[in-house]
Amino acid sequence: MISCSQLTRNFAPSAGSVLGISQVSFQADRGEFVVLHGASGSGKSTLLLILGGMLQPDSGTLSLDGFNPYTLTRPDAAQFRARTVGFVFQLFHLIPYLDVQLNILAGLPAGSPNATSRADDLIKQLGLLDRQNDYPATLSAGERQRVALARALLKSPKVILADEPTGNLDPSNASIVLDHLDAYRKRGGTVLLATHGSDADRYADRILRLDAGVLVSATSRPPHPTSPR
Amino acid sequence: MISSFQLILREMRHSRLNTCLSLVAIIATVALLVGVHLLTAAAEREARRVSRDLGFNLRIVPRNTDPDRFFLEGYSDQTLPEDAVRQLASAAGTFVTFNHLTPALERRIRLQERDCLLTGLGQSVTGPGEKKQPMGFHIPLGKAHVGFLLAHHFNLKNGSSLRVLNRDLVVEKVLLEAGTDEDLRLYTSLADAQTILGLSGRISEIKAIDCLCLTADQDPLTQIRAALEKVLPEARVLQMRTLADARAKQRQSSENVTAFAVPMTLLAAALWVGTLFILNVRQRRSEIGLWRALGSGSGSIATLFLGKAALLGLIGGTVGYFVGTTIALQFGPHLFPVTAASLQANFQLFPKALLLTSAFAVLAAFLPAMIAVAQDPAGTLRAD
Numbered sequence: 203m204i205s206c207s208q209l210t211r212n213f214a215p216s217a218g219s220v221l222g223i224s225q226v227s228f229q230a231d232r233g234e235f236v237v238l239h240g241a242s243g244s245g246k247s248t249l250l251l252i253l254g255g256m257l258q259p260d261s262g263t264l265s266l267d268g269f270n271p272y273t274l275t276r277p278d279a280a281q282f283r284a285r286t287v288g289f290v291f292q293l294f295h296l297i298p299y300l301d302v303q304l305n306i307l308a309g310l311p312a313g314s315p316n317a318t319s320r321a322d323d324l325i326k327q328l329g330l331l332d333r334q335n336d337y338p339a340t341l342s343a344g345e346r347q348r349v350a351l352a353r354a355l356l357k358s359p360k361v362i363l364a365d366e367p368t369g370n371l372d373p374s375n376a377s378i379v380l381d382h383l384d385a386y387r388k389r390g391g392t393v394l395l396a397t398h399g400s401d402a403d404r405y406a407d408r409i410l411r412l413d414a415g416v417l418v419s420a421t422s423r424p425p426h427p428t429s430p431r
Numbered sequence: 432m433i434s435s436f437q438l439i440l441r442e443m444r445h446s447r448l449n450t451c452l453s454l455v456a457i458i459a460t461v462a463l464l465v466g467v468h469l470l471t472a473a474a475e476r477e478a479r480r481v482s483r484d485l486g487f488n489l490r491i492v493p494r495n496t497d498p499d500r501f502f503l504e505g506y507s508d509q510t511l512p513e514d515a516v517r518q519l520a521s522a523a524g525t526f527v528t529f530n531h532l533t534p535a536l537e538r539r540i541r542l543q544e545r546d547c548l549l550t551g552l553g554q555s556v557t558g559p560g561e562k563k564q565p566m567g568f569h570i571p572l573g574k575a576h577v578g579f580l581l582a583h584h585f586n587l588k589n590g591s592s593l594r595v596l597n598r599d600l601v602v603e604k605v606l607l608e609a610g611t612d613e614d615l616r617l618y619t620s621l622a623d624a625q626t627i628l629g630l631s632g633r634i635s636e637i638k639a640i641d642c643l644c645l646t647a648d649q650d651p652l653t654q655i656r657a658a659l660e661k662v663l664p665e666a667r668v669l670q671m672r673t674l675a676d677a678r679a680k681q682r683q684s685s686e687n688v689t690a691f692a693v694p695m696t697l698l699a700a701a702l703w704v705g706t707l708f709i710l711n712v713r714q715r716r717s718e719i720g721l722w723r724a725l726g727s728g729s730g731s732i733a734t735l736f737l738g739k740a741a742l743l744g745l746i747g748g749t750v751g752y753f754v755g756t757t758i759a760l761q762f763g764p765h766l767f768p769v770t771a772a773s774l775q776a777n778f779q780l781f782p783k784a785l786l787l788t789s790a791f792a793v794l795a796a797f798l799p800a801m802i803a804v805a806q807d808p809a810g811t812l813r814a815d
């Protein structure tokens with residue numbers, strides 16, 4: 203599903219060059235739940251953005267569901283993203299002028315069949331029923347995170363790239379979010395979840411670790427025997 | 432998903448302040464431009480009307496007129512065919528420098544032991560591109576306008592009858608004291624004067640107001656003469672230079688003011704509206720990144736931004752048009768009392784105002800939106 207090799211990306215901020223990621227190679231299969239660990243600034247978000255077709259790597263190759271989004275034309279790349287990738291951003295990125303329900307629906311192309319009823323189901327399952335007509339500015343960080351997750355789940359993408367989706371949540375909310383991702387994975391989706399914490403480890407098929415932009419270890423067995431799987 | 436149009440409306444409601452400021456900017460600009468347009472047109476009408484009241488400044492007389500006698504007597508003792516007026520007017524393309532052409536026949540006549548001046552005035556012909564405006568001075572057949580002194584000598588009042596040689600006339604108007612030879616003048620229709628003088632179909636001069644386009648240092652007379660030479664070689668032209676020059680200067684200066692004020696207004700408004708749009712688009716960069724991350728095409732994202740601009744342009748253009756028109760109609764009549772009645776809303780301006788305003792707003796939004804759309808979504812997503 204995801205296959206990348208030698209992905210490298212540097213940034214050129216005001217002074218000098220900053221390493222984003224360097225020579226990252228790995229694969230994730232359909233139905234796999236991959237957790238990406240790493241300290242702050244180690245390049246987790248950078249890697250996820252590259253994998254999602256949203257940040258052009260300096261070098262390296264990427265194949266997502268058989269395509270390299272960076273070789274597609276702009277309209278094709280946009281369609282490809284719409285179809286293939288669900289992104290849960292570290293900073294949520296909700297649309298400020300749309301209420302919860304419309305924010306969730308914003309993930310879908312116009313005219314998708316029974317979108318509203320599926321969105322309502324997700325709203326119920328994620329405990330957002332009494333907030334569905336409220337605007338992002340009035341929501342708590344945890345609620346925003348759940349809206350962002352619902353938006354990604356609604357379009358049933360092939361891959362969900364979740365950047366710190368439980369960082370702002372209490373344990374019970376974190377479990378709700380992770381359970382949803384787990385259920386999605388069980389339906390055949392691929393999850394790549396970046397986090398500092400260890401909440402997600404028990405769901406992981408594989409744990410990757412980034413250190414200063416370099417992939418330093420890949421554990422393919424969950425370290426905790428308490429995994430619900 | 433909801434339509435782009437609803438997204439635009441929701442966003443406009445959400446960012447009320449920006450929307451209001453943009454609208455105010457657009458409305459103010461359009462109102463100003465519409466108002467200025469209506470008022471400059473009014474000012475021009477007023478200036479033309481007022482300067483017309485100053486009298487004619489071009490006299491086109493038969494070529495064989497003896498200049499010495501012309502100045503001594505005040506009129507040409509030669510004649511042209513009456514048709515010369517129409518000849519001049521129909522050659523408007525080449526002889527563009529007149530506004531009003533009035534055929535006249537002037538002679539000194541003897542009226543009950545007294546000398547006086549008889550002037551027959553024909554129908555005015557207006558210049559090309561000029562709305563038909565009857566000259567202040569149209570005298571119907573059988574009527575006369577009598578100069579102040581003349582009326583005094585013969586004890587004439589409005590409605591008195593007056594026999595001039597073989598013709599009976601009714602005094603339609605006794606003119607106010609002018610302090611010029613007009614006080615000793617008897618104005619009749621051209622046809623009456625021709626009958627009285629036995630000069631059927633003839634005129635002694637064509638009085639004209641030139642376009643007042645050129646000042647003295649631009650030497651308008653040479654140009655007018657050259658043009659006349661082509662159209663009506665049997666005539667020559669005399670210009671009352673100081674009068675013409677003063678008018679041309681006045682006119683040019685007011686045109687200069689408009690030529691300066693309108694582009695300056697446009698520029699200021701362009702900067703203002705442009706800045707507001709750029710700010711709005713910059714504020715929404717992460718939103719653009721998000722739409723792209725969600726897989727929206729560049730076209731539908733551009734629709735959100737350019738559509739908003741067009742909508743603001745349409746609303747602002749409409750409101751601005753009516754505000755500007757209302758202001759012009761409210762204050763115009765006080766500014767231009769003489770031509771107050773002809774100050775009216777210009778409805779042809781409305782579609783133009785709408786089209787130009789929305790086109791301009793779209794243009795102002797285009798650049799920042801396109802820059803944002805062209806970036807990697809990741810770059811714009813980090814914009815928060």
Ligand SMILES: Nc1ncnc2c1ncn2[C@@H]1O[C@H](COP(=O)(O)OP(=O)(O)OP(=O)(O)O)[C@@H](O)[C@H]1O
Binds near residue numbers: 221241243244810
């Ligand atoms: N657009 C950018 N311009 C300059 N530097 C950047 C940019 N994006 C990322 N970086 C740098 O790249 C490095 C990796 O950043 P990244 O956001 O991927 O880290 P992260 O692992 O997600 O950190 P965190 O856990 O804090 O979210 C950091 O040093 C960061 O400063």
Ligand SMILES: [Mg+2]
Binds near residue numbers: 246247292365
């Ligand atoms: Mg990050």
